[in-house]
Amino acid sequence: MAHGRGGLQPGCVIHSDRGSECTSTRFQDRIRELELRQSCGRTGSCFDNAAAESFWALLKEEIGTRVWPDRATARADVFDFIETFYNRRRLRRHKVFGYLTPPETRQRHRHTLAA
Incomplete structure (x- = not known):
């Protein structure tokens, strides 16, 4: 994907x-x-997985840890979070990234490579 x-x-x-x-x-x-x-990542090293852990923390913060009526609803909510917010609209929280969304970051990176 x-x-x-x-x-x-x-x-x-x-x-x-x-x-x-x-x-x-x-x-x-x-x-x-x-x-x-x-x-x-190395087995047992939380530092190797810091980015993934950060993602899971944000997911839990944004959509919570509630109980959904069924698996399909839970999957749809998680998919919506990832595809419409996390991958497209969220801002990187650090000034090093220029407070850009992920697509803007990729576009800036591609522009830098082309230059």
């Missing part, structure tokens, strides 16, 4: 934890197919 929506270029790094999905042969084959590089 990140490749399809984000236009990842060959050589980009995909960072994950050591969960079964990310260490599966199918996932690793797809990484190679797309000419991406895989990075996995």
